[in-house]
Amino acid sequence: MNAPLGETYAMSPETTPESSRRMQINTSPNSGEVDLSPLAKHDRDATAFDVVSIADILRNAAVYPPHTIYRDVKIAATGFDPTQDLFDNPRFHFPYQAELATSRPALGAVDEAMLLDTYHRLLCDAAARATASMRSPWLLQSGGKDSTSMAMALAEVRPDTTCLTYLGGKEEDEVASARFVARRLGLRHESLVCHPGRAYDRYLAVLPRIPLLSADFAALSYVDLATEVSQHQGDGLIDALGSDQYFGVPLHRHDRVLAMMARGLRLPQGLFEWGTVSHNFKLCFVLATLQMNEFERYFPGSRFSDAEVDSLFGWNIAECSRQRMQTFHADVTAAASDEAVRRLSLVIGESAHLAKGMNAAHAMSLHLAYPYADPHFRDWIFNDVPSELLIGPDGTNKVLMRKYIARHFDELPYVKTKGCFRFDLRGLARTRYDQVYAFAQQMQTLLPGAPHWLEKHRNRLDNKFFASKFYLLAMILPWLLSRMQSATTPPNAALQEKVAS
Template structure:
């Protein structure tokens, strides 16, 4: 992968009671090759991690879907044993920042020139091993800022924008940006059946499991890039963690609603509620705690998780937050807590790219995670240029974009890789129901849930839960059945970078 990033050659892949892998994009080259020969049996699967995925869409780090595999993600020291009292501490929280310079003490043009220079250097370093890179251009601020730097130092890059649903369509705007910068642009329109078939084909080479709601988008994109002879992906994730994530009105309302209450499942079955997405989300929020409500998407309640697994495991999943509690207690503000939620959710947000790229033998770059760029933004950019008045985020990034493009709509409305969840449920229900019946020994309550909710999947609230099952069930099936010549990876190099 990114050979220029610092690695820990003295840390063996096996520590304590199993395999440990460093997955922080800030510090290391991630290498999943120790997993190539991992055992395929029920005993290797961590049931609490399944509960994590059903409850939040990802596995709480440092845990993974396997009992004997841990990851040292951002905030964990990879020199420590993640099996034995892992400690989390994120060094880029606002309360840990030294006094930043006042905004009137810095020269605006010089600041923007430094931003451009450091980002260009980050792109150069992280894409050094790529022959034909592709930029995942969502149409948002992060990918637009990245495209400007990419055009300067990697003009051979192709931009690709994913149209996953009707909520936001940034293809035209993203294409305009790419072409004005002199970059080739492609668009990929979501076909949920095609994306899911590509996911199933990728499973034997997918090292670990995440169910982030953009995972199938990444699978679709990685497959398309590979088919187009690309050999690397540039991902514009990672800047929120040090730029900051201001809370807006909707965030505050949801935080007020999150009270860890018990809402009887019968409430969701009434016709009035079951057809109303916003009402379902509001009622489900009552069952969440404030911190976990920051994670995106509609997920299963603790009561549902215990029913799906046939045993009380949701409470054990909830307890996994304890390793992060010292940092959460010291955060100092709701914004800082939300920022930590992004760091903690990194195992999903970044893993979807890591796992998809690994499965397609693509290199992967996260230039915003480059230590030099990150440290400069965190230490030397005035507070007012990180989060401005009224909760305007990434002020400096907006000013940087404005030097090249004026009044682009996505600077005001965030773009992202959405996915057609309802289309997936419509096209793949019977397929997933069949797998659910085969996997009843592990998840005895899933067939019943699918039967009960078959006619409600046109509501995105329930379609989101179906998506989690669609990601989880075939992955588990592929790891818990006898490996065949068809789905056995080609030797230890299967998960190599």
């Protein structure tokens, strides 16, 4: 169990990727539409896998940037300069922390009506630029503040936009609110109900065209949505992500409580198997929080603990993943507030949050736009809007955006409940267990503990805590297999030939 990384999957000089094969791709939406097409020529070779990146995903549902699932591919995500060497000396710095905004005016020094007019003009300009190449744009309308504000701008500059809302489960149904907003604005509205089996089948169908591996908890929803848009002859997706980075992310009481509870402990895994605990999501979540560090607790969802990841691999790899946090140490240490640390967690996790869209759009040959990442709009919000209109004194987020929405709508449910593309995790486990278990058996050379974990927890997958971990395996295993299979060599034999020590 203690084999170091270099000895476990040692590669000879002949098989180590040469510097000439190294690839760096800019994936920050702040620079315009991302081009993942160079990855189409990447060798489908298991020796290229970065196994620590697999551990990253199991632990946090995302790969720590600038790393990717491939050892010879790095990404210049937000905070990384795409002109620097991201292989040997990656340097991270995020310039949109609140304390770095030195030119913001005082609240009483600006006219609110003028601010709202400027907000509308700049957002319309951003939306027009971002969708210029789209013949038939579709807005992924979660029903939240960001997508409502975006819909208001699109109604003016792209009235041909179709709004699409996803109903991911019983926990959150904002279809009625989203439909009301779209229709009031004169935009066409469609909805899609989550059927986990259908979404998973669609994911497996496009796997060969998904360039990088990610397991964001909305990734299957996104593939489902992108497939639907493609089938309805849409050619572009508009995503309303990206504004949190410069508006800010206030911490609420539950965030602070969870941060205090994150102690980095290693608890006996048997605690999660007790009858009372094993079927109680909240108890499992609390125990899992005790095992995390404070920063990684900010990442969403229930993931595998370090001990479980080591068990899945059969050796101590989790610490290799944890060490990747050192790239961000300087910025985290310099953060002036808890909110600043939380903002960094969003930026670092962006590689997964945005990758789900980039991967799905690339696989379906769709344009993808993030108008909130427009530099003109972003820089105006960050530098020229009073701080009190970004995060209010009482912790209300996106005050200016709320005021903009209030120009056209009375208060709606989305103002109180955050929207997102949720997914029926338990339904996926219920309908696709045997399929994922078969994938796990084929991947035993790389993840020898995966079949055992699935067998052990099969009767606990009605608990969303365990169903979330099942989801991670369901995303990871078939993608890896799709990069290893050939017409003549069984996947397991191919893996043994190429990466076994």
